[in-house]
Every structure is written in C-alpha cells, then in structure tokens.
Amino acid sequence: MPKINVSAKVIYDISSGMYRSPANALKELISNAFDADAKNVVIRTNRPLYKTITYYDNGEGMSAIDFQWAMSHIGGSRKREGETKPFTKKGRPIIGKIGIGILAIAQICKSFTVISSQKGAKTKFEAIVDLKDFEAPEVYKLVLGDKDIPIGNYTLTEYKEDVDAQYTKFILQEIKEDFKSDLEDERENFIDYSRHDKGQQTIFPSTDSRDFRAFINWLQKIDIRQLKDYWRLLWELALFSPLEYFDDGPVLHQKILTKKKKELSSYDFTVDVDGFILKKPILLPVDKDIITKDIDYGIYLIDSEKAGIDPGEIKFTGYIYNQRKQIKNTELQGILIRIKNVAIGKYDKSYLNCPISLGPVASFNSGEIYISDGLEAALNIDRNSFKESNRHYKILQKYVYELMSKIYRDTRKRSEDRIARKKEDKLKEERKKIQNSLKLLSESYPIRFKTVKYVSSENPETPIKGEDNAITIFTKHRIFETRGVDKIILEKILILLQAYKSDEPESDAKYYKTLMDYLKK
Structure with a gap:
C-alpha cells in the first residue's frame, strides 16, 4: 500500500519554531533540572562575547545508558511513556513529558558537550554532540518513512568519578549568530541607565542575590518591552521557571497565594544566571498612586x-x-x-x-x-x-x-x-471655603448670617432658609437635582441672594418656583 511521507524539512521547521525566545529554550534545561531534584542551577552566558554558554545543575544526573537512550528516542521521553511516577523523590511534580530537550539546545548552538554523573556510580560520561546535520540542506530532501531522520552525531567517553558526585553540565559551543546577536544588541543600555551619578560603579554587583530585586525595582520605571535581549532573558527565565516569589510578591502588602508560596519554597530550587539569583519578577502594583485595596x-x-x-x-x-x-x-x-x-x-x-x-x-x-x-x-x-x-x-x-x-x-x-467620592470631596471642600468666607465677611460687614448649615431632610419646601444667625441649605431639594446645574455654584448664588430676600415663607416659595422654572429653561 502506498505510504504518505513527510519531508524532514517539515520536522525542522516545526522544531525550530518551538522556542520563541532564548529563555524558552533554556527553560527546558531548567525544567529537566527540577525533575532531577536539583537544588541549584547555574548558567553562565560569558557575556559580552557569548562564545560559549555553560549550564550546570546538581540534580540526579544521567548515566551513559540514559544519555544514549535519550539520543535515540527524541520525542519519546520515558516520563511520557509512564515509566515514572507523577512526583520526584523530593515530592516535586514532574514537569517534562515530551522528551525534546535536545531540540531546545539545537535552537541555541551547533554543538555542545554534556558531562554527567549519578550518585553511587564510579564513573561519569562525557559526550561531544555535533548538531550541524540538523540544518544540513541534504537532510531537507529526506522523507519520513520507516527510518529515523538523523539530526546529528556524538562521541561518548566514560571516566572515573567520585562515587558521591551527581550533576549534569552542558557546554554550548558554536553559538548561533542570530541568538548571539540578539543578546549582544545594545547590551550596555541597561547598565548605562543604572549607574550611580558619581563614577562608573553599577548598582548590581555580580554575586549578591539582592541584585535581582534591584533589577526588578528598576524595571518598575520602564516598559519591559524596552529591554534588550540579555536583560529580557533574565526576566523571562525568572517568569517561566518554577521559582519562588519575592517575600512581598506577587501583590505588595497583600497575603495571597500563601499555600502556593510555601509550596514553591519547599522545593528549595534556585536558578543563578551570571550571579543573579532569580525569583518570580511579579511585584504589583507598579504605579505609586495605586494604594488602597477595593478603591484603587x-x-x-x-x-x-x-x-x-x-x-x-x-x-x-x-x-x-x-x-x-x-x-x-x-x-x-x-x-x-x-x-x-x-x-x-x-x-x-x-x-x-x-x-x-x-x-x-x-x-x-x-x-x-x-x-x-x-x-x-x-x-x-x-x-x-x-x-x-x-x-x-x-x-x-x-x-x-x-x-x-x-x-x-x-x-x-x-x-x-x-467619581462620586471625588465629587463629594470637592463639595465638602467648597462648602468649607464658603463657611470661611462668610465668617471673614461677618467680621468686616454687618452681615446677619455668620454660618451655613446643611440639612438633608426629605421634601423640603425651599432649598435655603435664613434663621437667626445661620443660613440653612436643604441639600435634598429638587432644585439641586436640576440637570446641567453645578450644585456648588447654585449654593453660592442662593447664599448670596438670601441676604436680599424677605423672611415670608409664601414669598420664598414663589421666588424659588420662579428660579426653578428659569433653571429648567
């Protein structure tokens, strides 16, 4: 029966588009370290030249047999095949199940060396992997039938090692130019902005874990999209990885995700990139005028x-x-x-x-x-x-x-x-000014009324009344609800007019009816 075949180039195109940024590619190695119960991951980019990138974790490591199996079963992870439990020995939930970590590395470099040892073994292995076939033009012409498609080759050697040693180390060589140029692009921009006014010392020493918090604090002042790729790499790795939050994150002054934060802390997992100890870079709010919960x-x-x-x-x-x-x-x-x-x-x-x-x-x-x-x-x-x-x-x-x-x-x-609170606050402030103005006037002129009172009684006959030494404004009078009328200006006009009116209630009622008719017009 005729078979339907697929060009190897399709596989290349699919895999090369899997990792949209440097951080996405390195994230796969970090996830593997997490699954291997590593406590520490250390990445050195060797900036600014980026000739090699080194990766190290102190997880369970691999044996030579494990590595050989992985190289012959890309996309066929044992985790995916159900050969492992859903949790690691330390109780961490298993992340990786697809088995395509090598494709992540292939996005960064053309060759790499991996060295690994498992605790209890007397040897370590070193494998030198060449991935140039992954991009070779002749590979594109192959089709997927019954045979596997070669994407590279490797040589493997075993050496003696301390029986208690466990680790995995990758040395990425022949870094791809597009990856390198992205990281190099105006890479000093961030450092220039973070220098002290006096001298050239940056505010980020290379090994203090507080540096990353200082970096995140600096980011509060800019749009993350302005970051060049190296600094974006730090931010994205911190965001993507199964790391702790800052003690006061993700929302400042609010205790949320308490259980999740405790869980993440219990994993005892750290990632160090060029001396920056990463934590989840989420600290909200960013704006200084966002202060009060349930209001702001x-x-x-x-x-x-x-x-x-x-x-x-x-x-x-x-x-x-x-x-x-x-x-x-x-x-x-x-x-x-x-x-x-x-x-x-x-x-x-x-x-x-x-x-x-x-x-x-x-x-x-x-x-x-x-x-x-x-x-x-x-x-x-x-x-x-x-x-x-x-x-x-x-x-x-x-x-x-x-x-x-x-x-x-x-x-x-x-x-x-x-909006309602702002209007009310403005009204209170204006009324306070009116009160003060009336008091000052009464000290210089023979004004009968020296104070203003505000009463919210229902269905008042008139909006304002002068009695004894005080003017009373009935705030619920319908005149104040007239559409398009500024309430505070109307109050000022009524207070001013009150001094020239009679004290006869019938005359008052007729006067305010005429005023309302005028306002409606």
Whole structure:
C-alpha cells in the first residue's frame, strides 16, 4: 500500500519554531533540572562575547545508558511513556513529558558537550554532540518513512568519578549568530541607565542575590518591552521557571497565594544566571498612586473547587489583580497559565479569547492560574500554547469568561464610586471655603448670617432658609437635582441672594418656583 511521507524539512521547521525566545529554550534545561531534584542551577552566558554558554545543575544526573537512550528516542521521553511516577523523590511534580530537550539546545548552538554523573556510580560520561546535520540542506530532501531522520552525531567517553558526585553540565559551543546577536544588541543600555551619578560603579554587583530585586525595582520605571535581549532573558527565565516569589510578591502588602508560596519554597530550587539569583519578577502594583485595596485595586482569588468544578476533570488556583488604570508594564497584562508551576507561553491579553468586549479594562489586569491537575493533554508540542478544542481547556475558558465578566462590572462600579467620592470631596471642600468666607465677611460687614448649615431632610419646601444667625441649605431639594446645574455654584448664588430676600415663607416659595422654572429653561 502506498505510504504518505513527510519531508524532514517539515520536522525542522516545526522544531525550530518551538522556542520563541532564548529563555524558552533554556527553560527546558531548567525544567529537566527540577525533575532531577536539583537544588541549584547555574548558567553562565560569558557575556559580552557569548562564545560559549555553560549550564550546570546538581540534580540526579544521567548515566551513559540514559544519555544514549535519550539520543535515540527524541520525542519519546520515558516520563511520557509512564515509566515514572507523577512526583520526584523530593515530592516535586514532574514537569517534562515530551522528551525534546535536545531540540531546545539545537535552537541555541551547533554543538555542545554534556558531562554527567549519578550518585553511587564510579564513573561519569562525557559526550561531544555535533548538531550541524540538523540544518544540513541534504537532510531537507529526506522523507519520513520507516527510518529515523538523523539530526546529528556524538562521541561518548566514560571516566572515573567520585562515587558521591551527581550533576549534569552542558557546554554550548558554536553559538548561533542570530541568538548571539540578539543578546549582544545594545547590551550596555541597561547598565548605562543604572549607574550611580558619581563614577562608573553599577548598582548590581555580580554575586549578591539582592541584585535581582534591584533589577526588578528598576524595571518598575520602564516598559519591559524596552529591554534588550540579555536583560529580557533574565526576566523571562525568572517568569517561566518554577521559582519562588519575592517575600512581598506577587501583590505588595497583600497575603495571597500563601499555600502556593510555601509550596514553591519547599522545593528549595534556585536558578543563578551570571550571579543573579532569580525569583518570580511579579511585584504589583507598579504605579505609586495605586494604594488602597477595593478603591484603587481589587484582587480576585481563583479556586476551581470552590467554583464547583469537578477536581477529577481539572484543578486550578490563582488570582487576578485588577487596578483602576492600565498596568504600566504591558508584559504583565493578561493572565499567565502555569502547569506544574511552569509558565505556558506569556501573559495572554485576550483572556483565552474572551468574547466580552473589555475595552480599556483588558489592560487593567494581571493574573496567574496554576493548573495542578488536568490540561496537560491540551499542551501543544512547543509547550507555549494549547489545543483549544480540549475539554479541560474549555472548562478553564468558561471559568475565565465568567470571572472577567464580573471583573468588568466591578471595575465600572468602582470607577463610578470613585467619581462620586471625588465629587463629594470637592463639595465638602467648597462648602468649607464658603463657611470661611462668610465668617471673614461677618467680621468686616454687618452681615446677619455668620454660618451655613446643611440639612438633608426629605421634601423640603425651599432649598435655603435664613434663621437667626445661620443660613440653612436643604441639600435634598429638587432644585439641586436640576440637570446641567453645578450644585456648588447654585449654593453660592442662593447664599448670596438670601441676604436680599424677605423672611415670608409664601414669598420664598414663589421666588424659588420662579428660579426653578428659569433653571429648567
């Protein structure tokens, strides 16, 4: 029977488009380290030349047999085949299940060396891998039939090693020019902006873990899109990886995600990039004038079980932070989906293609949703997007739509309340000025009325009355509800006119009726 074949170039095109940024490619190595129960990941980019990039983790490591199996089964991870439990020995949820980590490395370099050792073994192995075949023109002409498509070759050697040693080290060589040029592009821009006024010392020493917080604090002043690729690499790696938050993150002065923060801390997992100890770079609010909860901003906690969603289908928690104006850093606008604590793509400004017309409110929100069970089957091979027809995705989508509808209504209500409060505050301030002016006038002129009182009694006959030494304004009189009339100006006019009127109630009523007729016209 004739077979349907696929060109190897299709495989190349698919795999080369899987990782949309340097951080997305390196994220795969970090996820593998997390799955290997590593405590520390250390990455050195060797900037500014980027001739080699080194990666090290102190996880369980690989044996030579493990490596050989991986090289012959790209896309056939043992994790995916169910040969492992859902959790590591340390209790971490297993992240990787696709087995395409080498394709991530292939986006960065043309060759690499991997050295690894497992605790209890007396040897380590060193493999030198050449990936030039991955881009060779003749490979494009091959078709997928019964045979595998070669994408490179390697040589492997074993050496003696300390029996207690466990680690994995990658040395990425022949860094691709497009990757290198992206990182080099105006790379000093950030440092120039962060120098002290006196001298050339930067505010970021190379090894202090507080440096990354200083970097994030600096980012509060600019749009993340302005970052050059090296600094964006730091920010994205911190955002994507299963790392801790800052103690006061993700929302300043608010204790949210307490359970999740404790969980992330219990993993005892750190990533060091060129001396920067990364943490989730989310600190809201960014704007200094966003201060008061429930007035300037609101927080919507997410819990699928509390929403009545069957935990046997999909289980998730999280939050959406909403403020009264656009979030300054546009890269934080939207919602970020995390599966097993790892970000899937970037913040989604469409809110899973929400059909509600959110208008400007779409840019007022920043949220994270942690998927603890379900949705993995919806992941596309790039681990950056979803199959939208998946049942679990549809359940999540419906939840997000309903929540965003509520957030939209609440945002409008808070806006209306703020406007009403501002008007009331302005009214109080103006009335205070009137009171002070009347008092000053009474000291220089023989004015009968020295104070103003405001009364909110129902259905008053007249809007204002002079009695003894005081003028009383009835704030609920219908004259103050006349459309298009400034309430405070009208009060001033009435107070001024009160001095020239008679004290006869019938005359007053006739006078104010005439005034209302005039205002309506």
